[in-house]
Amino acid sequence: MAALVCVAALSSGCAQQTSESKARPASNGGDAASPSVNYTQVVHTAVEETLGSSARTVMKTEMGTSPGEPTYTITAKGAHDFARNSGNVTAKVGDVAEFDQVLTDDRIYVRGGTGTETMPWSYTDRADAKVQHMLRPPGNDAAHLLRQASMSSGYERFGTEKVAGAATTRYSAPLSHKALAFNMTKEARGKSDQLRDMMGGEIPVTTDVWVDEEGRAVRVRLSLDIPGSVSSTTTLTLSDLGLAVKVTVPTAEGSEESEAFSG
Template structure:
């Protein structure tokens, strides 16, 4: 049975911080097949099998966010015909409340990328366009805790901690094997993301749209999370994934590598000149 959803149209308006990126996502297809399936384990059996693994993932996230790490993140969102790719590189020290991220957005791997950067310093986040058609590259500042997500799998102001917060909420976590990530041995865990986790800190109108999509599906949106945990019990890779239709190209995937976990990071000081903005006014393809 094919369920065609005409929700989930992404409109990235012209002019993020007066920038120049336009992206129109098209129809989102979520496909389910009506076929016989083996009997699922009881709720009690599933809970007993997964609760220990969920606790392991939560503990790994908690250990990671007390430390510092380099960040190398890639987000791919496609509808089967067009693909939007965002890359984010920087470093974050959650314990010290400081960090820096540089972001690049490109459509289908062609044309000049749109770029922005963020600095996290205590309770404040600073951001700016690195290039803009009107020359407006001035810094803005917002209260970090008040920033919100405007798209599924998009962290407010590209804050890496948001991705870890979602991973920590995975349900039904199970071990999925042993791997080496960037030269570091790790155990891979995989689980599902519930509906409330997908809406974490999301603006109201987009959260309502996700509610509508779930209601039309008749079940939760099929999103998953994965975490690779090193031998010190820290997350060194996190991944979020959701199929958006038929074929691998129709999907949203976030892959975040955490490098040199525990190594001190440096971050720029707060920009001396910046314009304060209400957090509710900040949102777009480069800022999440």
């Protein structure tokens, strides 16, 4: 049972109600865009700068369905050494469940559970961790979200905003279907392709990226809103870029391979 709950927590199958609004921030129409600036290149360079560094991370996913239904939230706080493809994460599903994760270049380790039902360390090969739900990175991997942002083009400048007290410039672009389906399971990709066909075009997902004065991506948000149907927003905020991140890998004797872990 605990293993099944773990899958749900890591892939977004269960969550906790929240009253927090998902409204998108208004764009700053007063900042005129310069046609001579390639904003897509600015964003791609900023994302690559972050992916070559390390950071403390906070990721929050909010999901809703039809009007009047509750909104659900999953949070994941951690520290990532993106250059070494490793990190630590604590994921919480409201007050329902909590899981610790360790990401290495080869594996994702996880332990935790719900209430009194807990599970010891288990692991899966990182290559086997796939996206099961749109806008939910597998294994709460912050690098996945950054890579999705770097796969889109057509970024426009939306003015300046503060992120954790620091001055940033916000850019926005549609998320391409290729980026949306990046590293999805076959089943999830089939559902996303079906939704795209039903809508007669691209699924309306927006990518927002905030770039600081040092040219680094410090916040990424992917948001989907189909009125009357479904909404989903995942926001990743990064801080303390460049500070060392210590990753302690569970010993082989203290962990077991998990066949149930897939998200």
